[in-house]
Amino acid sequence: MPKSYLITGGAGFIGLTFTKMMLKETDAQITVLDNLTYASRPLEIEALKKNGRFRFIKGDIYEKEDIEKVFYQK
Numbered sequence: 789m790p791k792s793y794l795i796t797g798g799a800g801f802i803g804l805t806f807t808k809m810m811l812k813e814t815d816a817q818i819t820v821l822d823n824l825t826y827a828s829r830p831l832e833i834e835a836l837k838k839n840g841r842f843r844f845i846k847g848d849i850y851e852k853e854d855i856e857k858v859f860y861q862k
């Protein structure tokens with residue numbers, strides 16, 4: 789069974805690079821949680837949504853409700 793990873797800040801410089809590498813070099817399921825600040829790259833996130841192993845959740849790591857989405861939102 790493929791592993792699942794949660795990458796917080798995955799729409800930013802380091803997280804996005806890591807996310808793309810994981811999608812390319814593994815068969816892992818990737819969830820990115822990011823609140824899309826000025827530092828993020830939303831167009832690149834949109835492009836990644838075509839990948840069936842990628843899931844994006846817009847949220848803040850300080851907000852309990854947003855973290856819960858990681859576990860309960862499809």
Ligand SMILES: NC(=O)c1ccc[n+]([C@@H]2O[C@H](COP(=O)([O-])OP(=O)(O)OC[C@H]3O[C@@H](n4cnc5c(N)ncnc54)[C@H](O)[C@@H]3O)[C@@H](O)[C@H]2O)c1
Nearest residue numbers: 797799800801802803821822823824825827828847848849
């Ligand atoms: N071209 C370049 O060489 C280049 C470009 C950008 C950054 N950098 C370097 O990369 C490093 C920073 O990269 P990074 O990826 O750590 O930071 P980043 O600022 O690029 O990305 C952080 C990400 O975290 C998200 N985020 C911030 N607070 C959040 C919160 N509370 N909840 C959810 N998401 C949140 C932001 O929306 C953003 O997408 C620095 O050393 C910087 O100098 C280099």
